[in-house]
Amino acid sequence: MKIGIVGLGLIGGSLAIDLHALGHTVLASSRRASTCQQAIAQGIVTDASPDLSLLTAAEVVFLCTPLGAIEATFNQLAPHLSPDTIVTDVGSVKQPIVAAIAPRWVNFVGGHPMAGTAESGLDAAQPQLFAGNPYVLTPIATTPPQALSTVSEVVRSLQSQLYQCPPADHDRAVAWISHLPVMLSASLLTACIAEPDQSVLELAKKLASSGFRDTSRVGGGNPELGMMMAQSNQLELLRCLELYRQSLEQTIHSIQQQNWPALEAQLNQTQHARPEFIKRPPA
Amino acid sequence: MKIGIVGLGLIGGSLAIDLHALGHTVLASSRRASTCQQAIAQGIVTDASPDLSLLTAAEVVFLCTPLGAIEATFNQLAPHLSPDTIVTDVGSVKQPIVAAIAPRWVNFVGGHPMAGTAESGLDAAQPQLFAGNPYVLTPIATTPPQALSTVSEVVRSLQSQLYQCPPADHDRAVAWISHLPVMLSASLLTACIAEPDQSVLELAKKLASSGFRDTSRVGGGNPELGMMMAQSNQLELLRCLELYRQSLEQTIHSIQQQNWPALEAQLNQTQHARPEFIKRPPA
Known part of the structure; x- marks a missing residue:
């Protein structure tokens, strides 16, 4: 699968490591060119660039910027995507994110991987960060079953404990x-x-x-x-x-x-x- | 020194181990004869008996029964002691204990070793339980300096961090x-x-x-x-x-x-x- 990742911090970087290791094409974007270079040099992405147009080819995109920046990141990214692209995020609160993005992107599935360390940034990224930890997806009534099942499949491949519930729950x-x-x-x-x-x-x-x-x-x-x-x-x-x-x-x-x-x-x-x-x- | 210990649980047992290893004569009492036998067999006491008269020879006695039993233990023990005997306890709350015993035993020094494990009983007793941990003594205005300094010396020999304050503090x-x-x-x-x-x-x-x-x-x-x-x-x-x-x-x-x-x-x-x-x- 061609997977896009926006934001190469602890979560985005750790997703890149696992998904690239699983054989996916991983196209990543970070605002900082040096972070993109580092990810390429570490061999944890197929390609990386501050230019969001790199993600046009992605079938599924993970929004991995900090919670407060997710909506703005989506706004910048959307013009580069085809409507078929499935978008998911990793924000730790779901109602505001889902309320902001779902009405504008039908193939959106809110998500929250409940894993982390005290560290942050790409240097803290590690393999298997999500293995054995909960990963919650928060589909709503309008979420296409195909989008949900695709994201679920990727999440399960991380060996996460997958849960599904409404954003409010x-x-x-x-x-x-x-x-x-x-x-x-x-x-x-x-x-x-x-x-x-x-x-x-x-x-x-x-x-x-x-x-x-x-x-x-x-x-x-x-x-x-x-x-x-x-x-x-x-x-x-x-x-x-x-x-x-x-x-x-x-x-x-x-x-x-x-x-x-x-x-x-x-x-x-x-x-x-x-x-x-x-x-x-x-x- | 001849040291008495009443109550051979986690605290009393661990005190026995360290004080016996330091070369003191350790005279211990537990209500259960089997516990006394166990302590003797383990070589962590000089002698042990359910009979409190064994402690008549002690220069310092540690009351190590559960908090609610300390006053009653003192009442049973007092007739067996000479007035010179220094008595201390290990109860985790000090005002009620000091208020109950100090007026009746001038050589009393309240104490609280802040060490423990999730386990209890003599089987849980261990060497060096108090080392590096706080041990609070709570003398009052009437406490003889000699009694305080003797108990302090024993506490320091356990490598505890010794603190002194009024019972209320x-x-x-x-x-x-x-x-x-x-x-x-x-x-x-x-x-x-x-x-x-x-x-x-x-x-x-x-x-x-x-x-x-x-x-x-x-x-x-x-x-x-x-x-x-x-x-x-x-x-x-x-x-x-x-x-x-x-x-x-x-x-x-x-x-x-x-x-x-x-x-x-x-x-x-x-x-x-x-x-x-x-x-x-x-x-």
């Missing part, structure tokens, strides 16, 4: 498992450093160990990532935050009222529930 | 870094599983990865541990929960109002603050 699910944790974890750090007794704060810093390290990890991460989540998935995130606030109130209430049976029932329930979120289906 | 600091994280992490799980849309909940379970795994870890842990924290450190925990609730409200408010500069300032601050809680002084 995706955004709500990632709000729960990715965006909400960042906000409550950040709020933990914000509350701690507001401790008015400096000697208690200094002691807390010294005594913090694995429990605090884990609970604060995503809240102390890259601010750009947190901003992207809040700005692009604001409504779903606020919905989760509201349900979380209610759950927190209930926990506080049990402790305030010394309702130990209620707290114990809650902690038994959470201990029982967590493994459901942790297990992974076999690859 | 300890309880407040552990509320921040250990007890609060459990409650907000449990509240996250409680909120998730209350998601009314079953298909979203099922998708969330499938998509959850490292961020959710880390943030939910302590909230999905042993319910007994969470109950112990809430019951024994209720007031300090509620104080932290109240400050956390305010911090969460502020985060929600920024997102609701699309006050992106405020959210960005917060996330920059938490990214900057977290390393202060994560670094450890060199051993």
Whole structure:
């Protein structure tokens, strides 16, 4: 197959590596000529150029620019494509992307590979980044079955765990498992450093160990990532935050009222529930 | 030195291993005769018996029973000790223990070794469990300097990071870094599983990865541990929960109002603050 990739960062670069290794023709575009040269030199693309017209021959195009640039990238790319070309993206929030592109490109299938590392850029790209990890496709009622099945086939060839759902379900699910944790974890750090007794704060810093390290990890991460989540998935995130606030109130209430049976029932329930979120289906 | 240990679980057993290896005479007591026999057979104690009178000869005694049993253990032990004997404990909350024992035993020094594993019992005991980890002592105005310096010396010989503070400071600091994280992490799980849309909940379970795994870890842990924290450190925990609730409200408010500069300032601050809680002084 002739596959186009726009954006040669961690995701685009890793897609190029796997798809080229699978024998596809990979035509890639990056705004920077030096990145295109690097991809050619590494042998992970068939050809690469900052000029989007290179992708005219592609049968399927992956939009791999940062979330905020996907729509603009599509706008620049569309004039170079034939209407038969299937377009998909890798943005981590789906409703705004699908709402912007699907009405203008019938052969569009929203996508989100849930894989990554702390690094970014083409230097961080690696083989098998998607293997064993979830990859969500978000077709809508107007998505042609042929477009969906073609993208599904490519995704499966990456050895990803393929899931399909409406864009809203995706955004709500990632709000729960990715965006909400960042906000409550950040709020933990914000509350701690507001401790008015400096000697208690200094002691807390010294005594913090694995429990605090884990609970604060995503809240102390890259601010750009947190901003992207809040700005692009604001409504779903606020919905989760509201349900979380209610759950927190209930926990506080049990402790305030010394309702130990209620707290114990809650902690038994959470201990029982967590493994459901942790297990992974076999690859 | 002649050192007594009451309670041969993970902490008591690991103390026995290190202190016996350091050449001390270790006299241990466990309610179960079989545990005493096991400790003798493993060569980690000089002698062990369910009979507390074995500890009459001890110069320093570590109370290593579970938090809820420490006061009762002291009550049973006290008639067997001479008033010169220095008594310390390993309970994870200090105000109630110190308030209960210090008025009745002048040579008492509250203590909390902040080390552990997911396992418990003598089988989980290991050498060097305390090495490089914090060990907090909580003397009060009436604590004899000689008692404090003797316990400090033993603690330092375990290669622990020794800290000293009033019992209230300890309880407040552990509320921040250990007890609060459990409650907000449990509240996250409680909120998730209350998601009314079953298909979203099922998708969330499938998509959850490292961020959710880390943030939910302590909230999905042993319910007994969470109950112990809430019951024994209720007031300090509620104080932290109240400050956390305010911090969460502020985060929600920024997102609701699309006050992106405020959210960005917060996330920059938490990214900057977290390393202060994560670094450890060199051993």
